[in-house]
Amino acid sequence: MNKTDVLIIGAGPTGLFCAHQLGIIGLSCEIVDNLDKAGGQCIELYPDKPIYDIPALHECTGEELTNNLLQQIKPFKVKFHLNERVEELKKVEDRWHVKTNGKKEFNVASIVIAGGVGSFEPRKFPVKESEKFEGTSLFYSIKDKTIFKDKTISIFGGGDSALDWAIELSNNSKVNLIHRREGFSGAESSVQKVKELHEQGKLNLYTKYQIDSLVGDKKIEEVKIKNDDGEIKDIKTEYVLGFFGLIMQLGPILDWGLNINKKTVQVNTENFETNINGIFAIGDICSYPGKLRLILSGFHEGALAARGCFKYAKPDEKLRFEFTTTSKAAQERLGVKK
Amino acid sequence: MAKITYNTHDDKTHTIDVQKGLSVMEGAVQNDIPGIDADCGGGMACATCHVYVNEEWLDKLPAKEDGEEDMLDMAYEPKNNSRLSCQLIVSDELDGLIVNIPSEQS
Numbered sequence: 001m002n003k004t005d006v007l008i009i010g011a012g013p014t015g016l017f018c019a020h021q022l023g024i025i026g027l028s029c030e031i032v033d034n035l036d037k038a039g040g041q042c043i044e045l046y047p048d049k050p051i052y053d054i055p056a057l058h059e060c061t062g063e064e065l066t067n068n069l070l071q072q073i074k075p076f077k078v079k080f081h082l083n084e085r086v087e088e089l090k091k092v093e094d095r096w097h098v099k100t101n102g103k104k105e106f107n108v109a110s111i112v113i114a115g116g117v118g119s120f121e122p123r124k125f126p127v128k129e130s131e132k133f134e135g136t137s138l139f140y141s142i143k144d145k146t147i148f149k150d151k152t153i154s155i156f157g158g159g160d161s162a163l164d165w166a167i168e169l170s171n172n173s174k175v176n177l178i179h180r181r182e183g184f185s186g187a188e189s190s191v192q193k194v195k196e197l198h199e200q201g202k203l204n205l206y207t208k209y210q211i212d213s214l215v216g217d218k219k220i221e222e223v224k225i226k227n228d229d230g231e232i233k234d235i236k237t238e239y240v241l242g243f244f245g246l247i248m249q250l251g252p253i254l255d256w257g258l259n260i261n262k263k264t265v266q267v268n269t270e271n272f273e274t275n276i277n278g279i280f281a282i283g284d285i286c287s288y289p290g291k292l293r294l295i296l297s298g299f300h301e302g303a304l305a306a307r308g309c310f311k312y313a314k315p316d317e318k319l320r321f322e323f324t325t326t327s328k329a330a331q332e333r334l335g336v337k338k
Numbered sequence: 339m340a341k342i343t344y345n346t347h348d349d350k351t352h353t354i355d356v357q358k359g360l361s362v363m364e365g366a367v368q369n370d371i372p373g374i375d376a377d378c379g380g381g382m383a384c385a386t387c388h389v390y391v392n393e394e395w396l397d398k399l400p401a402k403e404d405g406e407e408d409m410l411d412m413a414y415e416p417k418n419n420s421r422l423s424c425q426l427i428v429s430d431e432l433d434g435l436i437v438n439i440p441s442e443q444s
Binding site: 210248249262 | 367404407412416444
């Protein structure tokens with residue numbers, strides 16, 4: 001059981017800055033995120049794209065912003081639990097017990113949900129029968145590529161994951177790459193490589209085709225693909241891979257009894273607490289009159305939520321307002337006291 | 339104001355006066371029309387405001403940026419008449435536009 005003052009759900013910019021604000025006022029926290037790295041949407045959706053509205057940073061990328069925030073919270077030695085999704089929540093006396101899908105347990109005084117628009121999960125095929133093959137002959141990510149050796153694999157998608165795996169697997173497998181249009185969104189060099197492999201007969205390329213249906217009993221035997229004119233092709237295949245990026249799902253948080261409206265959690269604007277005492281929500285996931293879905297709003301919300309957490313973590317103490325410029329305590333916590 | 343018609347997957351038709359300058363996505367969200375999620379809030383980063391545009395409107399809409407086409411690769415059952423409704427900005431030219439909302443966004 002990990003015991004700490006506050007559990008932050010979500011390692012995006014809002015969650016990271018909230019950790020900073022907690023650290024400044026002397027509270028400990030740990031962060032859980034379903035992705036394998038910190039940064040949230042900034043890292044997953046636009047690591048290289050510029051952002052122009054972070055105060056005092058005239059331009060930075062999602063990755064730079066994340067790295068800067070990680071640097072800023074370094075003094076607080078915040079513990080991250082990545083690849084973990086929160087599942088269960090239980091009130092035990094005046095504390096919260098939280099469990100993740102990876103069976104990690106937390107005992108905390110309060111919880112800050114900074115979950116963006118939910119946790120990232122792979123987008124799936126629209127055909128119903130895909131579910132029954134998932135995990136055996138149909139995958140949305142690759143953990144062990146050796147199972148594909150000398151097999152026939154049909155890969156769907158046009159982004160970097162689809163292209164990279166098509167190239168990689170074409171070394172030891174028979175690869176079909178299927179994409180809905182002529183153009184690809186992946187890196188130009190990978191697109192060229194795929195076209196070369198196609199010309200050399202080392203990879204079959206089907207553009208302007210999408211999945212129609214899957215055929216097979218326990219394992220996939222055949223995938224049917226169709227083009228815009230409704231023409232259907234049958235491809236014998238042993239494995240099917242889909243790379244359609246990630247989608248955000250609110251997941252188990254929906255069952256926590258929070259006031260949820262249109263996939264957002266309602267909060268007050270005094271300290272961003274939800275309808276449940278001790279549970280706060282900040283960033284894209286919270287809603288209140290006038291809410292702007294900007295990173296800078298998330299920073300403000302995190303600063304206030306952190307102070308809202310104080311009375312739960314230290315019920316017998318009073319929080320005094322201080323500036324980091326002059327507060328000895330804050331500077332000690334930052335490790336910068338001269 | 340421009341009239342935008344949203345056909346939802348339950349075979350209902352919603353015709354709404356949407357303020358010029360808003361996106362077709364915002365028109366749907368502000369009027370509680372079901373089936374448009376718009377997870378990213380209109381940033382062309384998620385493909386959950388996907389709509390099918392009625393054929394006769396296809397040529398009258400502003401062309402897709404590369405980023406929109408890339409995101410549509412991720413959409414649920416994209417077709418030739420697929421657009422992201424966050425990229426369709428309401429103007430006099432769009433008065434009468436008809437869009438069809440897919441059965442799912444993810």
